[in-house]
Amino acid sequence: MHLDRCDSYHAACRKAGLHCGHIVSTSCFPLFRSARPMKLAIFDIDGTLVRSGSHEDGLFWHALSEILGVVKEPFDWTEFEHVTDSGITGEVFRRQFGRKPSLDALAATERFFAELWRDTLRAFSHEEVEVPGAGLLLEKLDAHPQWQTAVATGGWGLSARAKLTAAGIAHEALSLGCANDAIAREEIIAVAHDRARSVGNINEFERVVYVGDGSWDVKTCANLKMPLVGIAVAPETRDRLNALGVSHVLDDYRDTDAVFAALEAATAPHDSR
Numbered sequence: 001m002h003l004d005r006c007d008s009y010h011a012a013c014r015k016a017g018l019h020c021g022h023i024v025s026t027s028c029f030p031l032f033r034s035a036r037p038m039k040l041a042i043f044d045i046d047g048t049l050v051r052s053g054s055h056e057d058g059l060f061w062h063a064l065s066e067i068l069g070v071v072k073e074p075f076d077w078t079e080f081e082h083v084t085d086s087g088i089t090g091e092v093f094r095r096q097f098g099r100k101p102s103l104d105a106l107a108a109t110e111r112f113f114a115e116l117w118r119d120t121l122r123a124f125s126h127e128e129v130e131v132p133g134a135g136l137l138l139e140k141l142d143a144h145p146q147w148q149t150a151v152a153t154g155g156w157g158l159s160a161r162a163k164l165t166a167a168g169i170a171h172e173a174l175s176l177g178c179a180n181d182a183i184a185r186e187e188i189i190a191v192a193h194d195r196a197r198s199v200g201n202i203n204e205f206e207r208v209v210y211v212g213d214g215s216w217d218v219k220t221c222a223n224l225k226m227p228l229v230g231i232a233v234a235p236e237t238r239d240r241l242n243a244l245g246v247s248h249v250l251d252d253y254r255d256t257d258a259v260f261a262a263l264e265a266a267t268a269p270h271d272s273r
Ligand SMILES: [Mg+2]
Pocket: 044, 045, 046, 047, 048, 212, 213, 214
């Protein structure tokens, strides 16, 4: 009989209520899938798990101009077809140089951007960077018998992880989809979703909810017909999300009961733009 180490399946074992020990037979795997219906909460990072908004614009242009040599353009983030680090970088570079940036140049830009973030966030405590209660909420969801978590961000992977580290949010085992995986947010969410299914050894989640703060999150969830819980760390964000018809908007994660209630009840937005 073929035996695998259980390490990568502990989360699934625990959530399925199975006590299979350190070594499990692959014949156990179908039990994981059918034991209990599971739900998935997929989180954005910027403005949702970490308070990073005030630095994003300056650091992003610093990295693009320093490594790729592009000239800073006045722009609104919402004007880009794909509001992701890879999507915006590709669009700006093509506009200014008439071609795609090389993979090496993109990798160097990502590394430099992450270093800028690490330098910037070093001056702040975990509490100042984290959206209040975010780390604890992720731990509670991961320990919950019916919820699993993933992260899908429009940022590149290195800077995404630098921000989570600065916020004191554990991310080593996260199912993460990011701008390295795709330029479209719909595809990044699909990647995070697939990685969560693989980690949990789950065929289909009973419910999948996205948690985000951007108008592009509303658009993406409308396209995917995916329920959305809005996070508004600033009053103007709440106004914007309410105006876009987001069914549930929270200030932060400190009221765990309110978060779980929102995750259960949120509906998919209609893109009215
Ligand atoms: Mg965001």
